[in-house]
Amino acid sequence: MATPNGLARIETTGKKKQDNGVWYDDSSAPVRAQTIDELHSLQRKRSAPSTPKRSAPTTPIKGGAHSPFAVAISEEERHTQQMQSISASLASLTRETGPKVVKGDPAAKGEAAAQGAPSTPRAHQQHRHPAAPAIAVSDSSLKFTHVLNNLSPAELYEQAIKYEKGSFITSTGALATLSGAKTGRSPRDKRVVKDEVTAQDLWWGKGSPNIEMDEKTFLINRERAVDYLNSLEKVFVNDQYLNWDPENRIKVRIISARAYHSLFMHNMCIRPTDEELEDFGTPDFTIYNAGQFPCNRYTHYMTSSTSIDLNLARREMVIMGTQYAGEMKKGLFGVMHYLMPKRGILSLHSGCNMGKDGDVALFFGLSGTGKTTLSTDHNRLLIGDDEHCWSDNGVSNIEGGCYAKCIDLAQEKEPDIWNAIKFGTVLENVVFDEHTREVDYADNSVTENTRAAYPIEYIPNAKIPCVGPHPKNVILLACDAFGVLPPVSKLNLAQTMYHFISGYTALVAGTEDGIKEPQATFSACFGAAFIMLHPTKYAAMLAEKMQKYGATGWLVNTGWSGGRYGVGKRIRLPYTRKIIDAIHSGELLTANYQKTEVFGLEIPTEINGVPSEILDPINTWTDKAAYKENLLRLGGLFKKNFEVFASYKIGDDSSLTDEILAAGPNF
């Protein structure tokens, strides 16, 4: 039927019912909701109490997390306990009370019911003590602190994209984010509380990374951080583990203000199963990351607006004035460098992988020397890329993820890392195409220190659980900007100790704030920024373990060849990989060796797949006089650096100490 304007009338009423009583209509099935909100609530399936609601746990369950004697408690009681525990963590020390905490995003009004949260926050009720004064002591105690605890990567993506400027999804699904003004660690702002115990235990003074602060100042900063966090609409809480060795596992809680920080730690620490999370209890260590907020420069000891404060007695760390996520990762590493040696376990700034036959290799080295790149090896099982423990049972990874440098990342050269950059991975400070969101890894506009943080199982041949037997090879990586260290040398035990204590490299720009050009650096134990005890303590433990388990030491230069930085070139990664292959396979144990002058290093004359002429660096330099000059220059720097260690005994064995002193450059 035609309407006055000539158009066919649109049928709006009734649907054509066929004779057989069946609706033949192209409209969809009736919607099971009365309102849009209800419809949205249908979209998200509520998990049954026993099934995961959070991130799918990736950590395999070992044994039962539930004690058979544990009193069964209800979901609601568990929820209350969890909120109480988080409230306790966030307590102001001066007011001696925790904030009112409630689970969930304050913005998600109406979602509480859908998510199963009690409509009256139970933790809130906790604080309505009958004896409490009728008038709240401060405005901050009137408000709730909303906690988003152990969110899944998907939920954290949404939080980041909605609330954090600079968050984007890249073409491969990673979460690109900006760490803010700091794009590297701030070692000069790392402070440690000096009390009666730590005054004795820790390494203080020249060369030490531990800048002292007193307990009171720590508490001032802690209060500042906690007040800041409680003033926010919401905070993120991660309850996770460190160390895959079940006997020496540490429970950590990270309280932060950014989804970026929460996802970073989700990836980097060991992820508990839902079962483990339910029984998490009180953490062994807590980080308060108030990174967006500066410290108060009028506070004693503060020399900048950044402070990373460690209090071992309180088992707490406060971060202010830097949002660089590596501070949390490496802060916890420092804690492990204190706790583990107390138990006779050596903590190591090293990568670690294992051959199919169970041969384990450690890769020591400072930032940018190749721990992540070389331990991620398609032919071997990855145990971890950066932080390990060596106990009487073998090696264990401290972390649950990897943190790879991305500058100039290329698919052909590092395929496993390339492929790990997908949904769930945090990509820090990279530059990408505005439209396609394809990352340009060569672009260092934001920083040289671009990074990807991904769970270790994103590497296809990860060894899970991340533990292994005693190491067979201990590879010391140095990125030599002088271009005079050989691509590989075999070390005796004394030489291994000498180079371990020296911890030489050319620090590549970026990871530590303020370093713009590569420069020669010595960092004891290849990680002076993280060790807590005197370097000789770790060295003695390493010597003892290497001797006991018959490990061989190697020095591998992943730096320059054919001239120093600016003249020569960085040794090609495929050559370094061949060298590493020859170490793993045992080929290098039976090779012919010659000794170099000055450093007295044993260098092989031939390696499968590597041009022989590069094995002795002098061959690659056109200017032989310049080579000699640089060799002596570096030798001199080694000698000078080692002077401070000459008066220390290493272990109980004074003959080893003498041998180590003699194992350095000789000229």
Ligand SMILES: Nc1ncnc2c1ncn2[C@@H]1O[C@H](COP(=O)(O)OP(=O)(O)OP(=O)(O)O)[C@@H](O)[C@H]1O
């Ligand atoms: N011959 C080489 N051997 C190893 N790495 C090389 C070589 N040539 C270039 N590279 C590059 O050097 C970088 C090594 O960084 P890597 O992430 O492995 O450092 P790292 O030792 O793990 O440091 P951090 O402790 O800071 O994580 C990578 O970007 C890698 O591509």
Ligand SMILES: O=C([O-])CC(=O)C(=O)O
């Ligand atoms: O800590 C960081 O930022 C990165 C890292 O692994 C290191 O520097 O050793």
Ligand SMILES: [Ca+2]
């Ligand atoms: Ca690394």
Ligand SMILES: [Mn+2]
């Ligand atoms: Mn590292």
